[in-house]
Amino acid sequence: MDRIPILKMGDALLVTIQVDMHDRLAMALEEDLTAKIAATGARGVLIDISALEIVDSFIGRMLDNIAAVSRVLDAVTVVAGMRPAVAITLVELGLSLNGVRTALDVERGMRLIQGQLDQEGLGADDKARGDARGRRAR
């Protein structure tokens, strides 16, 4: 297996990391994700790491990278399912995943992405309404 599958679920892409990440696999994942965001117009990336017992600085950096690239492509990144022990280790390592939003599980992660999109949608609606009001006032 030299590719991690990326599943489209509504407006989001779901990635479940189950295998040990090595350099090439991480790069392939970043490339595939970027291509898939562009191809599908996905607005969110949900990465489930509940299978990972160890998250080292390499994976931490990969998650940060994915979040940064996704943000440039206008997609929110949420990391879901981190084990408590992993969270402790991450903080001890000084990796606090600043650029990445987190959720307890995939379901909440999906809600987080949806909430974010709804909020943006609302923003757009408000703007549209504001414009309409502006037009009416003229």
Place this chain on the structure above:
Amino acid sequence: MDRIPILKMGDALLVTIQVDMHDRLAMALEEDLTAKIAATGARGVLIDISALEIVDSFIGRMLDNIAAVSRVLDAVTVVAGMRPAVAITLVELGLSLNGVRTALDVERGMRLIQGQLDQEGLGADDKARGDARGRRAR
């Protein structure tokens, strides 16, 4: 990694198979799935096999088993993302996954499960309405 993560998404459980399945892993997956269906009250099981380049009789049997056990626990099983080459091989092997529903990708698989549940829900509503009508007639 000795466990395949099972993700809860709404009424369904999502399993992405990315690694080569061996006996113990397949048994662990079946056990975990059964426990999770019971614990969460999930009504559907969605198994994504888009990462698998080869599906042999062992995996075919595992999928059949999972579908059979899920059915007993009142959950629909849908296998999603099968590669065309895999489908050809399966049929050539004489494995047509009779007990399992299939979908082209996870998104359609999820819709299939949702559709099935809605239909059952409709059935239950009809029954309830029928009962109400019966009661009113009395």
